[in-house]
Amino acid sequence: ETDGDPNAANFNVQNIQMPGGMTVNRLDDRAALAKGFDKLRRDVDASGVLDSMDRFDRQAMNLVTGPAARRAFDIGLEDPRLRDRYGRHNWGQSTLLARRLVEAGSTFVTVHFGGWDHHWDLKAGMERYLPIVDAAVSSLLEDLTQRGLYDDVLVMLCGEFSRTPRMNNGGNGGPPLSMGTPGRDHWGNAMFCLLGGGGVKGGRIVGSTNRLGEVPQDRPITPADIHHTMFQVLGVDPHVNFLNHSGRPIPALEPGAVIQELF
Template sequence: MLRISSESASRYCDGLSRRSFVQLGACGLFSAGLPGLLAARAANTTQNRQTSVILLWLDGGPGHMDTYDMKPEAPAEYRGIWKPIPTNVPGMEVTELFPLQAKIADKFSVVRSLHHGSGDHFTGGHWMLTGRGAGVSGANTQGRFPFFGAFATKLTGPRMPGMPANVAVPYGMSIGLRPGYFGGHFLGVHHNPFETEGDPNAGDFQVRNIGLAGGLTTERLGDRRVLLSSFDRLQRAADVSGAFESLDRFDRTAFEMVTGQKTREAFDLSHETPELRERYGRNSWGQSTLLARRLVEAGTTFVTCHFGGWDHHWDLKSGMENYLPKIDQLVYGLITDLSERGLLDSTLVLLCGEFSRTPRMNDGGNGGPPLSKGTPGRDHWGSSMFCFLAGGGVQGGRLIGSTDRLGEAPKEQPLRPGDIHHTVFHVLGINPEAQFLDHSGRPITAVDHGAVIQELF
């Protein structure tokens, strides 16, 4: 029995806990366990590139007007608490809480006109992670479509044999649901992300299911593979669909993950120097990001880092002054590290959440006396939001689109989640119009709206 459980959890404003539990019963390594979680490729593509994606997911929704779309000339209740600072790109500003990113703005761009129109955590999360609203809401949270990264890695598989194609650090979770809208849905649970679990900053951090169980040697594991192969020999001889051939491929990947030194080393942060670990930040978020870099370097195609806690309806000052410096440091660490290693051109980095926050700040009372909950906060807002992009061929120092003077709606070049997804598929070199059959046998297009954001390239 493989048991996957999250760490201690807080609650969103919707009242749902972030804690969830997943159990997967397995009779053996190659029955319903690791191979099923690794099955990836189902369609061919002629332009598949050796590129990867790191998604830094800010679960709960960060505000655009406190980060990358400052409005210093707006009224005080709109412009907020912090001031903008210049970057190394003329005319491009970021919050004063991003001094490190200000030094490398020439290496990233920001879409400032993204919108989907919903202030519901679950609707917004479903839009951003699957590209569809599909009637999902706080009253009906069940996902309806696969994660766009699951579609992508089903087409690409891993970039190197033996590595999982789709990984989540420490887990794939959206608005308290695990894997939630990061799941493979009708593609199958084998397209859910492989989860590292744990805290990468902990001294005893170790990824489960990488390495052999106690008492099990490589030789004994090999004997089991031979035994399983003999059980299926007659069925394989009669199979004309290729299903068993595919199963063999998934089993080989699982075997390589468990027995291969390269895979184990990819998940081992002790190989990094103390100086580099400090550059990313010696905290869970920073070390999760460093682990993501190690994984794409070793051959994983898509890595998601989950950073939760962004639902700041009140006491915004305390929350953002805690979180934003961590984001600043890990983004700076990741972009500079990728650049130094020659990996930035082949690795697309995204930073976003399910929606933004209201341009106009509230009174900080949450229904009680003003400021009784601390400093004012911002509520849910899906009509204007941002997405940070760097690497993967994206040109730095560009601001795509704009919002009106109060930051309430796109003013120029309004863009939707599908435009982001098209751009990701473009970087990966795969077809966004690829179709997959859902549970009813209906063909579903991977990305059903939008286009590549050409101004980024």
């Protein structure tokens, strides 16, 4: 997590630079000491796990001592006009920062848009949030296209659940004055997920709900199908297993299938 607002003038990401008083030589000494402590475990390790840890250690060192990470997070290097298009707020600048991280080599970036829990006063909430998300996401897709990254980067806009098809009368968990300001509650039976880039062909709608948007009707899609599709774009085997601490294989994904209509 960046633990900050990219739209703030003093935006700074923690843990990608050395703390005060620390020098590169001192950091190298610490790394050499840690390597010495690991030598015994390394001699008896036959799984190759420690070799993987070495790779991560090197990445961590490069993150702290090299300029690449700090440059990727320096959103002030962007054209002010492009920053305006994304939106001069946390969501817009976070989305722009995601593009910078992908361009710098990150393989997976998450941008969190919070605050959609409109159990009351839904109209005001949507009028505030929807234009912000529209501008940020559309600018990202256009930006990726102009930079030749669109076909290589999968953009997913999803939530963890949806909202009730029917409005309530407000006041559900809100202050007394929220009564009479209709909203919507939690609903897990039907929702949407927008995908673009990464080889996805635009303008396609897969699946449908009934007339009231309550339940899937034609071509139901499961979260596992979304995950299998994402893994295919990333080039990851969807049937891979991970071993837990007892050596038991745990599937990375639940059973599902790639959404072929998107490609």
